[in-house]
Every structure is written in C-alpha cells, then in structure tokens.
Amino acid sequence: MTPARERYTHGHHDSVLRTHAWRTVENSAAYLVPELTPGLTVLDVGSGPGTITIDLAERVAPGRVVGVDTSADVTRKAADLAAERSVSNVNFVVGDAYALDFEDASFDIVHVHQVLHHLADPVAALTEFRRVCKPGGVVAVREVDYAGTIWYPELPGLAEWMALYQRVHRSNGGEPDAGRRLKAWAQAAGFTEVESSASIWCFSAEDERRWWGEAWAERAVASGFADTALGSSLASTSDLERIRDAWLTWVSSPEGWLSMPHGEVLCRV
Secondary structure, three states: OOOOOOOOOOOOOHHHHHHHOOOOHHHHOHHHHHHOOOOOOEEEEOOOOOHHHHHHHHHHOOOOEEEEEOOHHHHHHHHHHHHHOOOOOEEEEEOEOOEOOOOOOOEEEEEEEOOHHHOOOHHHHHHHHHHHEEEEEEEEEEEEEHHHOEEEOOOHHHHHHHHHHHHHHHHOOOOOEOHHHHHHHHHHOOOOEEEEEEEEEEEOOHHHHHHHHHHHHHHHHHOHHHHHHHHOOOOOHHHHHHHHHHHHHHHHOOOOEEEEEEEEEEEEO
C-alpha cells in the first residue's frame, strides 16, 4: 500500500505535463542507451505522458514495453500519443510502484525517471522493482537533486522558491534531494552491483529559458505545488506571486542560466 502521507507534489496541471512531455531517452535517460537492444522487455514506472516510454519502445522493438502510472487520465493520453506515432509494441496501465501487477522476473529492464523522490519509502519501491526484473537484467533509475540546482542571475525570489520547494516536497512525504541518495537506497534494497553516474539539465538559450521559466512561473501559482504551499500554510498568495515574478525576471535576463543535476544508477539483478 502507498504510505498515507505521500502525495505527488506537482500534480497534473498543464504546466507540469508540458515539461514532462519534453522528456526523451536522449535528454533524460542517455545513461541507459548502451543497455537498450532489440527484443528486450521493458517496464517504465511513472511513465507520465509517455514520451520516454515510447522512445524506449522504438529502441527495443520488437520487444514489449509497458508504462505504469498512477493516473488513468495520463495513461490514456500516453496511449493516444503512441497511436499517433504508430508505435504498437507499447501499452500503458494504471498501477502502484509499491505493488506492481506483474509476476516475478517479468522484465529485462525496469526504468524509473523522477519517481523515487516523490515516494515516502523509495527503498520499498526499489525492492519491488528488483522483484519484477529478470536475473541478469537491470533496474535503471534517474532522480533529480533539487539542492544542487544553480541559477544565474542570483535572484532572491528563486532562492525563496528553492527553500519553499524543499518544505512543500517534504511535507508531501518525498525527498527532493534524491539524486545523491540513489546509490544508498539501491544498496538498502538489496542490490549488490550498482553503477552510479550523474547528468544535468541545463537551460540557458532564450527559447530554453522561456520554456522552462514560464512553465515554473505558472506552476508557482497554479499547480499542485501551489495548492500544497497554500493549503499547508507554507506560503501566502503574495509569496507565490513573488516567486512567479522571479521566474519571469529570470526568463527575461539575457545572461540567464540554470542547471539541475540528477543522480543515476544501473542496478544489476
């Protein structure tokens, strides 16, 4: 069962899904590419809008790929995208990361992107991922480390955003600085062969700043993040508006630059 105090911080507001739909194997799972060969079976836990999942399906075809997400609406949209792209070796189902509806040793690869940092018990989830992975297979996980985020100009409003984000995320039962903890979590879940790496997202060009910064400006006042901040009295409406304005200032700054680091692990079964 999902821990009672756990709640998805971002929610499924359009400003959130727009950023999630940008994700591909190339920009969010490059560390896994050497493991992807035709014919493999892959489970993508937390598949969201399905862009990474569908990329995985194209790379391992004719192998079978299954995307699992908690939201029925999101899985339907992902299935529609697969149909639009004429990718037939993938399907999407609703499921629980702690209790996957698959038999032991069902998949060659279990892929997880930006899921564990939202979970109250990431070690339990990793143990479940290990259960459904075949001997000789790999559980591949990439997670953000919010505290490692760097931006310029050093706007006070973005420092306020980071401090508030840490409080909101932890109030929802997650760990926003998961990237640095992945290796330890994997070992605690019983993996004995863990390969660790790191990579970053970087947003600097004008179109990148506009896309990322405007999305976060909207998320600051309209997404699940905003709902929790207000509902838990962690911030006021004026606080959120100040953070929104800081994001828009960053977008308009020609010298604007932001990097967001991610930890990665390949856990051999």
